[in-house]
Amino acid sequence: MLLEATGVGRTVELPDGPPLTILSGVDLTVHEGDRLSIVGRSGSGKSTLLNLLGLMDSPTAGELRFLGHDTRALRGSTRDRLRGREIGFVFQQFNLLPGRTALENVQTPLLYSNGREFWRREQIAREILDLVGLGDRLHTRPERLSGGEQQRVAIARALVRRPRLILADEPTGALDLETGGSVMGLIEEVAGQTDAALVTITHDPAIASRSTRHFRLESGRLVPSDAGVGVGGPVGVDVGGVGTDAGVSV
Numbered sequence: 001m002l003l004e005a006t007g008v009g010r011t012v013e014l015p016d017g018p019p020l021t022i023l024s025g026v027d028l029t030v031h032e033g034d035r036l037s038i039v040g041r042s043g044s045g046k047s048t049l050l051n052l053l054g055l056m057d058s059p060t061a062g063e064l065r066f067l068g069h070d071t072r073a074l075r076g077s078t079r080d081r082l083r084g085r086e087i088g089f090v091f092q093q094f095n096l097l098p099g100r101t102a103l104e105n106v107q108t109p110l111l112y113s114n115g116r117e118f119w120r121r122e123q124i125a126r127e128i129l130d131l132v133g134l135g136d137r138l139h140t141r142p143e144r145l146s147g148g149e150q151q152r153v154a155i156a157r158a159l160v161r162r163p164r165l166i167l168a169d170e171p172t173g174a175l176d177l178e179t180g181g182s183v184m185g186l187i188e189e190v191a192g193q194t195d196a197a198l199v200t201i202t203h204d205p206a207i208a209s210r211s212t213r214h215f216r217l218e219s220g221r222l223v224p225s226d227a228g229v230g231v232g233g234p235v236g237v238d239v240g241g242v243g244t245d246a247g248v249s250v
């Protein structure tokens with residue numbers, strides 16, 4: 001098992017009011033090779049959940065285990081290393097370094113590796129750029145690439161260390177339908193090569209339907225959902241309590 005959330009919640013203190021509970025009672029297991037999608041209205045807690053799964057923030061309730069580690073007990077530097085090594089993030093905004101070539105962008109995460117991976121970083125970056133179909137644009141800067149190409153560079157950068165968990169936050173949000181579909185296919189292909197798990201947050205039912213396990217966030221609670229049911233789908237379905245393992249395959 002890669003990741004296990006049990007009763008996870010996140011409450012934040014507000015300067016001028018009572019604490020705000022953004023997530024509560026989240027139970028989720030993620031195994032190698034899983035394909036999960038999470039949909040939810042704006043403000044339902046999607047980014048907050050992704051930040052917890054990505055070890056960017058800690059739960060304020062419950063337990064989150066990643067590769068057997070209790071993430072709340074991890075020291076900052078250990079947590080950073082674990083995140084850098086095992087988790088890849090793909091965002092709607094590609095967040096590439098401007099003024100740096102595709103090859104330089106993709107090599108960046110490898111600067112934090114050591115040994116063989118560090119010394120072979122240029123070769124490794126070339127190989128993955130080739131894989132995403134940009135072998136002939138290695139020395140091009142992001143500002144000269146199309147949106148779809150920029151996202152492919154971002155995918156290559158996110159996956160160059162072959163993370164075991166890929167977290168994609170609206171990865172196709174800035175792309176047209178067709179480009180979005182091919183970008184998603186690419187993420188799935190690279191994930192499939194190493195049996196990495198893929199968790200995709202999306203507003204787009206077509207993107208969500210590519211997953212094998214579907215969830216919806218409703219007012220900070222994670223509930224299993226039918227394939228293809230988007231944010232506008234039926235709400236208020238009683239799933240027998242959020243305290244159960246939400247890992248239902250559909």
Ligand SMILES: Nc1ncnc2c1ncn2[C@@H]1O[C@H](COP(=O)(O)OP(=O)(O)OP(=O)(O)O)[C@@H](O)[C@H]1O
Pocket residue numbers: 012014020022040041042043044045046047048049
């Ligand atoms: N650190 C914080 N302090 C106060 N409120 C917060 C904090 N982080 C998130 N929130 C609030 O919690 C709620 C959920 O936020 P979150 O960003 O997780 O939603 P989301 O589902 O990702 O939304 P969107 O789809 O619009 O990006 C929002 O109402 C947000 O304003």
